[in-house]
Amino acid sequence: MELGIGIGWRPEIAAEVESLSGIDWVEAVAENLCADHLPDSLVRLRERGVTVVPHGVALGLGGADRPDPVRLASLAARAELLGAPLVTEHIAFVRAGGPLTASPRLEAGHLLPVPRTWDALDVLCENVRIAQDSLPVPLALENIAALITWPDEELTEGQFLAELVERTGVRLLIDVANLHTNHVNLGQDPAKALDELPVEAIAYVHVAGGVERNGVWHDTHAHPVTAAVLEVLAELRSRVDPPGVLLERDDAFPPAAELAGELDAIRATLRKAAPSAGPRPGPAPASDDSAGTGAGTRTAAPTAVPAGTRDRTAVAQTALLSALVAGTPAPEGFDSRRLRVQGRALAAKRADVVAKVAPELPEILGDGYRAAFLAYAGSRPMSGGYRRDALDFAEHVLIAGGPADPVARRRLTYWWQDRSGARPPRRTTRLVRAARAALVRK
Numbered sequence: 189m190e191l192g193i194g195i196g197w198r199p200e201i202a203a204e205v206e207s208l209s210g211i212d213w214v215e216a217v218a219e220n221l222c223a224d225h226l227p228d229s230l231v232r233l234r235e236r237g238v239t240v241v242p243h244g245v246a247l248g249l250g251g252a253d254r255p256d257p258v259r260l261a262s263l264a265a266r267a268e269l270l271g272a273p274l275v276t277e278h279i280a281f282v283r284a285g286g287p288l289t290a291s292p293r294l295e296a297g298h299l300l301p302v303p304r305t306w307d308a309l310d311v312l313c314e315n316v317r318i319a320q321d322s323l324p325v326p327l328a329l330e331n332i333a334a335l336i337t338w339p340d341e342e343l344t345e346g347q348f349l350a351e352l353v354e355r356t357g358v359r360l361l362i363d364v365a366n367l368h369t370n371h372v373n374l375g376q377d378p379a380k381a382l383d384e385l386p387v388e389a390i391a392y393v394h395v396a397g398g399v400e401r402n403g404v405w406h407d408t409h410a411h412p413v414t415a416a417v418l419e420v421l422a423e424l425r426s427r428v429d430p431p432g433v434l435l436e437r438d439d440a441f442p443p444a445a446e447l448a449g450e451l452d453a454i455r456a457t458l459r460k461a462a463p464s465a466g467p468r469p470g471p472a473p474a475s476d477d478s479a480g481t482g483a484g485t486r487t488a489a490p491t492a493v494p495a496g497t498r499d500r501t502a503v504a505q506t507a508l509l510s511a512l513v514a515g516t517p518a519p520e521g522f523d524s525r526r527l528r529v530q531g532r533a534l535a536a537k538r539a540d541v542v543a544k545v546a547p548e549l550p551e552i553l554g555d556g557y558r559a560a561f562l563a564y565a566g567s568r569p570m571s572g573g574y575r576r577d578a579l580d581f582a583e584h585v586l587i588a589g590g591p592a593d594p595v596a597r598r599r600l601t602y603w604w605q606d607r608s609g610a611r612p613p614r615r616t617t618r619l620v621r622a623a624r625a626a627l628v629r630k
Contacts, residue, residue: 189273190431190432191239191434193212194432195214195434195437196438197215197229197240204443206229208451211238213239213240214240214434215242215276215434216240217244218244218275219244219245221266221269223262223265223266223269224269230270239273240271241275241276242267243275245277245299247260247277247319248280248281249277249315249316249329250278250280250281251281251311252498252499252502252505253498264324267323267324268324272325274326276329277319277329278330279302279332281505281509282298283295284510285506289503289506291506292569292571294509294510294569294571295572297538297541300334301337303340304342304344305340309343309355312352313352313356314493316358326391327359328360328361328391328392330363330394331349331360331363335530335533336523336527339522344376345384346384350384360391362385362390362424362430364421365395365396365417365420367381367382378420382424392434394436395413395434395435397410397414397417398411398417404529408438408439409437410437410438412442412450422460425462429462433454507519511527513534515566515567536562539562542578552591552596552600553600560581579607582603583608
């Protein structure tokens with residue numbers, strides 16, 4: 189399906205997205221949409237004929253566990269609500285622990301890389317097939333950006349993706365900003381990855397901005413798209429004409445004119461990089477004498493994950509995530525410095541997202557919110573979603589005797605009490621809450 193040029197729809201820029209000309213489609217984060225109704229902005233876009241694609245972030249198809257049926261059903265419901273032609277997710281794990289390791293469940297709150305090994309590929313492929321059977325439309329999977337790499341990997345990124353496509357028939361969502369990120373952080377060549385992956389399987393492409401700090405590239409989605417990222421887009425376009433290209437922006441949203449300028453830069457890059465004689469031919473199949481090093485070393489997909497593979501994957505992923513969020517020792521073979529950088533990034537993201545889902549917390553705690561949350565995050569790994577994390581953080585502050593200001597403490601106490609029940613508050617409760625909050629501020 190030809191999608192064209194699109195932009196990531198976010199509530200903060202809904203009006204700007206609607207005002208942009210030349211937008212063929214948008215992508216919305218699936219977990220941010222209700223299962224039974226759409227935001228008015230998306231309704232208006234759909235009425236104009238704009239395609240909307242749901243983009244999942246929480247399945248964790250690269251994790252050791254089989255996909256959660258509830259999460260799969262939720263993603264399927266959003267695809268049907270939107271009338272979407274496909275859904276997308278990530279090649280990543282987002283949680284670890286639990287029954288396979290007889291340890292507490294840990295949530296990363298972020299996309300973490302899977303090792304490019306045959307074991308991890310076996311698990312991923314079975315998880316993808318389970319997801320494909322549960323979804324009403326085709327699935328495409330995105331390569332992720334990483335600050336860390338696993339030791340003793342057996343495949344390159346391109347080989348790993350090629351094997352995944354060969355075994356499952358899944359389509360690819362190639363993020364050229366993530367390829368650039370992995371080039372800066374891990375020394376991986378974007379051109380080599382593009383040469384090795386099956387470009388004919390690309391469903392669409394992501395383009396996003398980031399920033400380099402102290403030699404580490406941060407895929408922020410909060411900065412303008414750089415020339416280096418556009419160069420990777422040009423490399424991709426020289427090989428294939430992608431069905432769709434989408435600009436992502438998740439924070440520090442600029443005015444509509446700046447978004448339009450970035451979209452124009454993407455269009456110009458695609459025009460200039462288009463080959464004059466059609467797409468460049470893909471790489472030759474790997475030969476059988478490349479055992480242990482190439483994507484051609486296995487040709488038949490297993491009917492099931494070999495015994496013990498999920499257990500080994502679970503132990504390895506739990507050890508890594510525990511080191512990142514719980515301060516346990518770095519697993520053997522990992523770069524401890526990079527793990528510390530990744531751990532700080534995970535904690536900072538938790539603080540940012542909690543501030544968005546519970547904006548009353550930074551309002552109540554003022555300038556002390558961020559320091560208090562980072563201190564909490566250093567000793568309390570996330571075990572549920574971000575809303576649960578917000579409640580746990582508020583409870584932690586109250587148990588510790590904070591905030592020092594009695595008015596702030598009363599406000600935080602009321603906030604926690606109103607939201608810690610089993611059911612969302614009814615209209616009467618919300619009115620009482622608003623009146624009480626107004627009295628507390630006086």
